[in-house]
Amino acid sequence: MRVTAEHDQSLLVNMGKGEVDDLSKLDFLDEETLINELRVRYKNGQIYTYIGDVLIAVNPFKQLNIYEKEQHKAYSRVQFRSVLRPHVFWVADAAYQRMLIHKTTQCIAVSGESGAGKTESTKLMIQHIIYLCKTIYDKELQKKIVDVNTLLEAFGNAQTCMNSNSSRFGKFVQMIFTDEGQILGAKVFDYLLEKSRVVNHGPGERNYHIFYYLFSGLEKEELEYYYLDTPENYRILGTSTGSKAYLTKTEIKYFKMMFQAQKEIMKRVGFMDEDITLIFTLLAAILHLTNIKFCQDEETDGVYIDDEYPLEVVSNLLCLDQETLATALISTSSVTKGEKVVSLKNKDQANDGRDALAKALYERLFGWIVRQINELLQPNNYALGEKIDLFPSIGILDMSGFENFNLNSFEQLCINVANEHLQFYFNENIFLQEEEEYFNEGIQFDVVEFQNNEDLIEVFMGPLGLFALLDEESKFPRATDSSLVDKYYSHWKNSERYVRSRGNDIAFGINHYAGKVVYNAKGFLEKNRDNLSLNLIECLKNSNIEVVSELFAAERTESGSISRSVSAFLAKPYLPMRPRSSELKKHRENLSQKKAKSIKKTIQTLKMNTIQKDKLNQVTVTSHFRNSLAELLDKMKDAEPFFVRHCLKA
Numbered sequence: 001m002r003v004t005a006e007h008d009q010s011l012l013v014n015m016g017k018g019e020v021d022d023l024s025k026l027d028f029l030d031e032e033t034l035i036n037e038l039r040v041r042y043k044n045g046q047i048y049t050y051i052g053d054v055l056i057a058v059n060p061f062k063q064l065n066i067y068e069k070e071q072h073k074a075y076s077r078v079q080f081r082s083v084l085r086p087h088v089f090w091v092a093d094a095a096y097q098r099m100l101i102h103k104t105t106q107c108i109a110v111s112g113e114s115g116a117g118k119t120e121s122t123k124l125m126i127q128h129i130i131y132l133c134k135t136i137y138d139k140e141l142q143k144k145i146v147d148v149n150t151l152l153e154a155f156g157n158a159q160t161c162m163n164s165n166s167s168r169f170g171k172f173v174q175m176i177f178t179d180e181g182q183i184l185g186a187k188v189f190d191y192l193l194e195k196s197r198v199v200n201h202g203p204g205e206r207n208y209h210i211f212y213y214l215f216s217g218l219e220k221e222e223l224e225y226y227y228l229d230t231p232e233n234y235r236i237l238g239t240s241t242g243s244k245a246y247l248t249k250t251e252i253k254y255f256k257m258m259f260q261a262q263k264e265i266m267k268r269v270g271f272m273d274e275d276i277t278l279i280f281t282l283l284a285a286i287l288h289l290t291n292i293k294f295c296q297d298e299e300t301d302g303v304y305i306d307d308e309y310p311l312e313v314v315s316n317l318l319c320l321d322q323e324t325l326a327t328a329l330i331s332t333s334s335v336t337k338g339e340k341v342v343s344l345k346n347k348d349q350a351n352d353g354r355d356a357l358a359k360a361l362y363e364r365l366f367g368w369i370v371r372q373i374n375e376l377l378q379p380n381n382y383a384l385g386e387k388i389d390l391f392p393s394i395g396i397l398d399m400s401g402f403e404n405f406n407l408n409s410f411e412q413l414c415i416n417v418a419n420e421h422l423q424f425y426f427n428e429n430i431f432l433q434e435e436e437e438y439f440n441e442g443i444q445f446d447v448v449e450f451q452n453n454e455d456l457i458e459v460f461m462g463p464l465g466l467f468a469l470l471d472e473e474s475k476f477p478r479a480t481d482s483s484l485v486d487k488y489y490s491h492w493k494n495s496e497r498y499v500r501s502r503g504n505d506i507a508f509g510i511n512h513y514a515g516k517v518v519y520n521a522k523g524f525l526e527k528n529r530d531n532l533s534l535n536l537i538e539c540l541k542n543s544n545i546e547v548v549s550e551l552f553a554a555e556r557t558e559s560g561s562i563s564r565s566v567s568a569f570l571a572k573p574y575l576p577m578r579p580r581s582s583e584l585k586k587h588r589e590n591l592s593q594k595k596a597k598s599i600k601k602t603i604q605t606l607k608m609n610t611i612q613k614d615k616l617n618q619v620t621v622t623s624h625f626r627n628s629l630a631e632l633l634d635k636m637k638d639a640e641p642f643f644v645r646h647c648l649k650a
């Protein structure tokens with residue numbers, strides 16, 4: 001190691017003792033030194049370290065008393081950072097100060113693998129920024145902005161193998177200020193909610209928190225109002241291995257408390273009692289809908305619903321015509337050459353259609369909640385209109401972290417690709433731009449070695465990248481997950497990034513910047529097509545609950561967002577009276593069987609085991625994914641960035 005004249009001799013003395021707060025001050029820094037320094041500092045109780053303007057945070061996994069009033073005060077308008085220990089509050093303060101001076105948009109990109117502490121840091125920074133503009137009058141708004149995170153976590157976070165409170169969506173929280181630094185409002189941009197979790201989650205994982213809060217928090221008669229009983233009775237709360245969703249006494253107590261907290265937050269943020277009832281109604285509808293079971297019918301070659309109780313409940317909850325819903329669940333219709341073609345679904349198709357509806361309901365509910373939140377947090381007192389982007393702002397990006405599970409599917413691929421982009425954004429801002437500046441100014445510099453992942457972006461996003469190939473394959477009715485992987489192999493076999501998985505023809509590996517991940521392509525095509533048959537959409541559009549009808553009528557944006565396309569409803573939603581559970585007609589003639597028979601009689605074209613045509617031509621999940629990433633990166637491109645990088649362990 002070399003120590004130059006400008007370098008403090010004490011740095012060398014302190015190296016290896018974890019006493020250097022800013023590792024960029026070291027004359028030599030490689031991965032080994034970095035990890036060693038972080039490890040020693042962690043042992044000494046120092047979870048934060050700087051490398052230049054980048055903050056490295058190691059998850060302490062315990063409550064520390066370093067986020068108190070005293071620290072909020074100390075990290076306000078910091079002039080000389082070196083007099084204080086590294087802290088996440090410094091990043092918030094630095095972004096705030098730079099915004100005040102430059103009157104520009106600041107962006108704090110928080111990254112790290114799942115469970116490393118991104119969401120906690122995001123919340124801490126928001127709290128600190130709120131503290132920094134404490135002089136203003138709008139205390140209510142400040143509280144709402146902090147509260148909103150807790151609410152979004154209830155609907156967008158879930159227990160995974162890596163993290164008991166894992167974010168299953170990306171969020172970009174943009175706080176908008178006056179030139180003097182007074183907060184005017186905030187806006188949440190939501191990205192890529194993992195909607196598949198609503199109908200399926202891996203062993204040791206759970207569905208979204210809010211479902212468990214609901215069962216623990218609702219009183220008996222309230223549960224009855226939503227036709228609910230105990231969580232064990234709902235398929236989507238059980239595990240993939242079939243075991244039931246038993247909650248421990250401690251969990252029930254905690255979830256009950258969280259349920260009350262969510263209700264209070266919703267009210268504080270501005271949701272009305274009717275909005276809250278509507279939200280619980282939609283959640284209950286999803287629970288009942290996914291309990292619908294289809295039976296094969298020898299007579300029609302189609303399916304029928306054996307126990308129609310959940311069907312009746314869903315129709316009551318969502319104010320739908322029961323017969324229309326039954327028809328839409330067991331059959332599909334499309335228009336070919338001006339002629340309506342009806343066909344009965346087989347069991348797999350009916351199961352997929354039911355689950356697609358449940359996912360769409362949850363996704364749209366989530367989008368509606370975000371939309372409502374944005375309406376309630378938007379700057380008032382100011383006729384900003386479209387000009388909002390001209391005001392100084394600080395955006396904090398908290399995305400689901402890099403994942404490598406035992407079984408990695410389409411969801412992990414999307415999350416990891418998003419993280420790959422974030423890594424590229426980091427490289428571009430920290431290394432590439434600096435190199436370019438030195439080069440342009442003719443300054444001699446040592447090339448800093450870093451893992452450039454630009455080639456990986458091409459592997460995923462290029463014209464022949466994995467996503468383009470997936471989209472192409474999704475348009476072929478005869479394509480299979482295995483033919484997709486063959487296609488991947490034929491295009492990418494020579495790339496060092498692509499790894500062929502021997503012995504499993506629907507698996508493939510990718511050498512990501514963070515390590516190799518093996519993906520199982522089972523279900524990729526179906527997940528990518530993931531669309532709701534038109535007759536189910538039509539059925540929901542005809543709901544007598546205006547919000548539900550609007551949610552299914554709303555055009556999604558190119559990035560697949562509902563929160564940016566649906567209009568805000570601040571008027572009381574109309575929720576009609578419903579019969580009690582005991583009043584439902586449980587023993588009447590089987591409606592779906594009767595319907596299937598009549599469809600069979602009038603059927604013009606019966607195509608079994610084929611994919612519905614309308615599915616092949618609709619916008620894919622991948623295209624929404626690509627557009628939403630582009631939208632996010634565009635937002636970040638013009639901002640002045642800060643980086644907080646998290647490590648799970650040192």
Ligand SMILES: Nc1ncnc2c1ncn2[C@@H]1O[C@H](COP(=O)(O)OP(=O)(O)OP(=O)(O)O)[C@@H](O)[C@H]1O
Nearest residue numbers: 061062114115116117118119120163166167400401
């Ligand atoms: N600063 C902190 N102080 C105390 N505990 C922390 C801190 N940061 C993280 N943790 C603990 O680690 C857990 C995981 O953190 P967090 O949910 O923020 O991870 P994440 O990086 O956002 O993960 P994911 O990508 O899965 O959403 C938290 O629930 C908390 O228990």
